[in-house]
Amino acid sequence: MPFGQVRNSIGIITQTDFGYTGQRNEAYTDLMDFRSRWYDGSLGRFVQPDSIVPGAGNPQSLNRYTYVINSPIEFNNPFGHIVACETGDNCNEMKRTEKLSPDAAWSKVFSKYGVKTSGKWSGQERLQVLLAIQKIGNALANSQGTFDGASIFQKVFGPMNFNRRGDTGQICQGGSGIVACYANAQISSRFIIHELGHSFDASLGNFGYSAIQNTSIVTNSGNWVTGLHIVNGVKVWERGLDGYPNVSGNYGVPDLYHGPGNWSDWNQLYNSQNEYTGTAYTEEWADMFMNWADGTFVSDAGVARNNWMTTQISSFLSQ
Secondary structure (H helix, E strand, C coil), rough: CCCCCCCECCEEECCCCCCCCCCEEEEECEEEEEECCCEECCCEECCCCCCCCCCCCHHHCCCCCCCCHHHCCCCCCCCCCCHHHHCCCCCCCCCCHHHCCCHHHHHHHHHCCCCEEEECCCCHHHHHHHHHHHHHHHHHHHHHCCHHHHHHHHHHCCCEEEEECCCCCCCCCEEECCCEECCCCCCCCCHHHHHHHHHHHCCCHHHHHHEEEEEEEECCCCCEEEEEEEEEEEEEECCCCCCCCCCCCCCEECCCCCCCCCCCCCCCCCCCCCEEECCCHHHHHHHHHHHHCCCCCCCHHHHHHHHHHHHHHHHHCCC
8 A cells, every 4th residue: 555554465465564565564563674773654754753853954854754655655664764755856766666675775865965885885784875975964054044954965075985894893984075984893883974074074185184173163252172272381273072062871982983992092183103103183073073063062161162173164165
């Protein structure tokens, strides 16, 4: 049936536990499993709100419980987030008659942002990548007073490839046009946003690294937050932690990807051989980019960080 209910036995057609669009019905709850959330076919609505707002410029997308923008005859929703109409301007890219595979559906969704994936990504990992690029696109669009996050993402980053490497390792590395993740890397949207912060800088010729290296961020009351400041009569640059959120359940531990809880070089500019690395600059930029795009800065210090990031990025986008 169009809104996904399981069909009854009719003649030689026997009843199945798969609905009209191929999702399995959970008999105990009578809900459909759309991977990212549960759906009630009798109501024609998801029972959980979408964790993202795909296509914020489309008023139908603002109701995060609706199924395929209330057009179930025409469109499909293979994994509970993006409907056909959000993957292309003419809304004709994912008609049900095409019967797209999950891989093909993901490719169409990512293509809106100029993104491709290579290597072995699970559906959940792809979802985290999608959440990351959508958050960045929305943040960039908001800084310009528009809704078209996909176009701005492509303008800033250009074609992007997310490569899942086969060799052992637990990190991802963002560069111009690519984010490469080793086989054992634990993928989350915040982790991906952090690496895209590095990609952002690489695609712009060290725009962000240079900006953070030569600044002092202070609150409205004049309290130092991060960057340049005077220590014992000497001007130095170092990372501050004020303004970052705490890791859930760990008061005082900042929720940074490259922070003091997991990286010994989080505030270093030189390695043990006294070789300049600039790690403190680069990782401060990427962690600030992560919290700016995710909207997670806290306190007056966080306001100062957020305002500084918005000013820098808006300045670039206006060029």
